[in-house]
Amino acid sequence: MQIMELTALELGRKIKEKEISVREALDASYQRIAAADGGLNSFVTLDQEAAYRRADEVQAGITDGSITGPLAGVPAAIKDNICTEGLLTTCSSKILYNFVPTYSAEAIRNMEKAGAVILGKTNMDEFAMGSTTETSAFGPTKNPWNTGHVPGGSSGGSCAAVAAGEAPYALGSDTGGSIRQPASFCGVVGLKPTYGTVSRYGLIAYGSSLDQIGPIAKDVSDCAAILEMIASHDKKDSTSVSREDYNFTSALVDDVRGLRVGIPSDYLGEGLDDEVCQAVRSVADVLQQKGAIVEEFDLSLVEYAIPAYYVIASAEASSNLARFDGVKYGYRAAEYEGLHGMYKRSRSEGFGEEVKRRIMLGSFVLSSGYYDAYYLKALRTKALIKQSFDRAFEKYDVILAPASPTTAPELGKSLSDPLKMYLGDIYTISVNLAGLPGISVPCALDSKGLPIGIQMIGDCFKEKSILRAAYAYEQARGRFAMPEIESDCEQSDKIDGNTEGQEGK
Secondary structure: OOHHHHOOHHHHHHHHHOOOOOHHHHHHHHHHHHHHHHHOOOOEEEEEEHHHHHHHHHHHHHOOOOOOOOOOOOEEEEEEEEOOEEEEOOOOOOHHHOOOOOOHHHHHHHHHOOOOOOEEEEOOOHHHHHOOOOOOOOOOOOOOOOEEEOOOOOHHHHHHHHHOOOOOOOEEEOOOOOOOHHHHHOOOEEEEOOEEEEOOOOOOOOOOOOOOEEEHHHHHHHHHHHHHHHOOOOOOHHHHHHHHHHHHHHOOOOOOOOOOOEHHHHHHHOOOOHHHHHHHHHHHHHHOOOEEEEEEOOOOOHHHHHHHHHHHHHHHHHHEEEOOOOOOOOOOOOOOOHHHHHHHHHHHHOOOOHHHHHHHHHHHOOOOHHHHHHHHHHHHHHHHHHHHHHHHHHOOOOOEEEEOOOOOOEEEEEEEEEEEEHOOOOOHHHHHHHOEEEEEEEEEEOOOOOOEEEEEEEEOOOOOOOOOOHHHHHHHHHHOOOOOOOOOOEEEEEEEEOOOOOOOO
């Protein structure tokens, strides 16, 4: 088995046992990126010089015993909205084309303490606003299973990189399904933790009450180990939660006897592709055969999740993105008249169409006369959705659901109809509104050869329940295939991560 076919934990063990050096692992990743990324566009920024320096540091730490983590020396890809000190971080937007952070996100600091080596930054929908990775200022990322299709979004670059074997694992962020949906489309595992489990310090905000950093990997074991590495209480983040137990890998047991699994009948109705529905039921059958108790139930309020989410997320985005005005950092228009003219022209030229759309929507729902009618009503709906989940978890340990109504759509089909793109998030956004943990696990390929992912949802701080169920299913399913990538592309022109002032490709 080649290095890039190994899971992150398998590679970590081989590095620890001195079968593979950290530099060899890094070589394998960069060689794969050079061969495949010209056709995928998973990465927007690479900094090989810094990565190799870091690899030597980590190798020395492993040798002298000061670095002992299970993922020490394993290369990782980071979504372009998570700050990394000295490495270009643009949110895949023109308005942040030259932003090099002077600090790292808490999740990155935790990774570095555990011996991680960062490959570079992955492509994403601009400011995480989108479900296809087509709104990026650096062009769309393509699905490794079929480059005529999208990888999902907004963490599409991270998911595509893992699926294509360019990175053993990656970090993404999930505001309304932005880890779980692209993980489903790309045939990898993506985990959105309970809100507050991973610090948001250093994550460039989209919707502050919804955003959460999470892991993307080849299997459930990797995701559990990565979450264990990045999760911590952080005083710098007022929403960070101090948990008694961060030992997520202890849930990796192949035993679901007595586990109560509920399937929302609301999720299996109109709009769900037949092959996806069949995949959900097949996973339910597997869990039932392994001893779980499976039944359908009425979750209710599903139809209100999308309007509530887009009102709340857009309102928070309009506030969060007000800081990008061309004054202190980022893009500034070349020609303008007066201060307000500079604000308007810089923001008009710097933001893409989808970001402008959501800023305008958010400003509208927060404006005088509409605040009560839209924003407050959305917050009340959010509370009702949380109550609906609370009632469900009184009876069930895990909720089994689709991750998306369909498999990956074709490139260009979603941007022409933004509402259709929004509706594609119907099965994931409620998890963010309620602050719950959720995991997407690949289970099959559809008739087009595209991956189908299913979603398992747990109660707050019950990641272990979904990890246990996902791991047990994965053991029955066996190792999921990797896509065949044609290595006929030249090294794509990625941004030098230490060079300020470049506008990218």
